[in-house]
Amino acid sequence: MRDWLKAFRPASFRGVPFFVDYEDAEGGRRVSVSPIAYSDLHVTEDMGGDVRRFSLSAYVAGDAADINARAFTAALNAPGAATLVLPMGGPVLVRVPRWSLSRERSRAGYVGFDIEFVAAGLPSLPFAAVPGALAIASLITAGIDMIAAATAFRMRDVAPGQAAPSALAAASAASTMTAVADASELPEDKRPAVADAIATITRLAAEPVAQASSIAAAIVSTVGAIADVASPAEAVEAFAVAAVPAGDDVFDLVSAAAFAAGFCQTLAAGDYLSRQDARRARDRISPVVDPVLDALSTGLDVSVNEWLSDIAATAASDLSAVAANRAPLVTVHTEVSLPATALAYALYGDAGRAGELARRNSVATPAAMPISFEAIAP
Template sequence: MRDWLKAFRPATFRGVPFFVEVEEAEGGRRVAVSPIAYSDLHVTEDMGGQVRPFILSAYIAGDTSDVSTRSFVSALNAPGAATLILPMLGPVLVRVPHWRLSRERARAGYVGFEIDFVPAGLPALPFAAVPGALVIASLIAAGIDMIAAATAFRMRDVAPGQAAPSALAVTSAASRMTAVADASELTEDKRPAIADAIATITRLAAEPVAQASAIASAIVATVGVIADSASPAEAVEAFAVASVPAGDDVFELVSAAAFAAGFCQTLAAGDYLSRQDARRARDRISPVVDPVLDALSAGLDVSVNEWLSDIAATAASDLSAVAANRAPLVTVQTEISLPATALAYALYGDAGRAGELARRNSVATPAAMPISFEAIAP
């Protein structure tokens, strides 16, 4: 029979422990309902997910409840987002819009709390559109603490003598990270810091149980730095290869999730000149991310799955917006083979775009373009 007392996690917020009496969550979709005049029918439109609050009846109890209550109140009042670990729902990055405490004379040593938490969401950047790659970078950074907590929870019951597969998985993740960094054409100022971070991950592999949280944090943070600094065209292919799940060890799953997130960020950061280019990029997301999500659903906390799903959805939405604002590709036919410079001038009034025509059509000799080729509509 399942031991429920061991199944649930100890609850903490900003690292301050507390007890949970009732754990509640809400969810749903924002559905716009538009009635049709003179009809029994109506139109519904999905406007996205509702904000999903977490509502807790919590308490502090014991001989030091007065001191513990002050620490907990300080954590609740502190500005900014922080990691909340819930007994059943696991770790999530949240903010605290409202809380209330109560103490009763007849229950000395017991302090009750009613607390509302909301997911941290994206940082506010008023008066400016946020490019998809920057939003994804923010999501990757926001998930570091949550993934570290989920990893430490998974490793809590692993004996040090049974940690060999995990040590190997960490070493493999560091090796793949090096391959991605080498392929990404990083700027010279970023290379030493990334190399040091990868070396640190390799050293920590010797103690995968004791250092589980630190290893997971370092993997996600280092992948984020690589994605921020990389040349998108080169990095996106390397991230796609590295994100293929190589096993079910917790560190294999963490690294696959991190690499898939880096793939989405570099994909969204690419330069797509035509509508079809952006659509083709968007269509690459599911084949890379879906296998990782499938692996995560069986091997890590659901919050990690949701984190990667949000990143993939952000990349897809951004690429759809790019596609909607780009000119389409068209097929150009000429009666004879002409130089790319002449064709670029005829199409765009700019002979400097000859290289673009040659690259798009994989032409080795721009002086003689084929009589039928693809070009962005003028």
């Protein structure tokens, strides 16, 4: 018979432990229902996933209940998203819209909490249209549960005594995430949440069999969180390097798949000024993603392969559309060397684009541009 006391995970938020009396979760799909006039039929349209919400009745208890309650309260009040580990649901990135505390005189040493959490989602709604990057972010989120299930299925026959390679691979994935996050120049206010999620993966890596689905879900969701807020130009190389499978363990493959997806998202989020820039970005997808797809074909469920293929196709399609709407690069020839400001004004009527010309042509001294250089067609 299953030992239910050992089946559940220790609950924590921002790394602060607590106990749970009950946990509620709700979600679903936003379905639009459109009746058809003079008909018994109607049309339903899937408008995307609804907001995931979690409600907890939690508590801290013991001789240090007052100290633990203050620490837990500080974690709940801290700004930004952070990792919530639920006893049955596993880790998830959330925000805290509301909480309340209660204490009774007759229950000294016990402090109760009623808390509402919502899935973190995007940090903000961008005004600049980046449809490809947003679509890929949605695909990454949609794949979390599927990849978690596929990982647990692959780990089902691994004996705990034979799980050392998987524990090492999961810990290595957390280390790689730290390196990618550092290279991606994350905003200061986003770094604590990412660091907290990576620390959770490191802790779960000690039990790679029992926590297989939670580790896989945390890897994919954390990489998605990094890709959402990374500076694309700096992140592209970091994601591309991390997407190379470190080995053939299931967590190596999950990590490679997640980073390949993050690579596609950062490419799609890039700012491409010319047609050739966007095409060059599109041509980078296949060399990075194809080796990962080959590794996934034998190491994980085919659904994971299809998931990454969809992400790569979305990125390629978006970059092709960007390329079609950008001016081409041309080669400009001048009789003598001129300052970049004079050339920018002559080409675009805007001397402020002098820096663009200097950067594109790797010119250290903008006051003396070469007599032959690349520029975006005016």
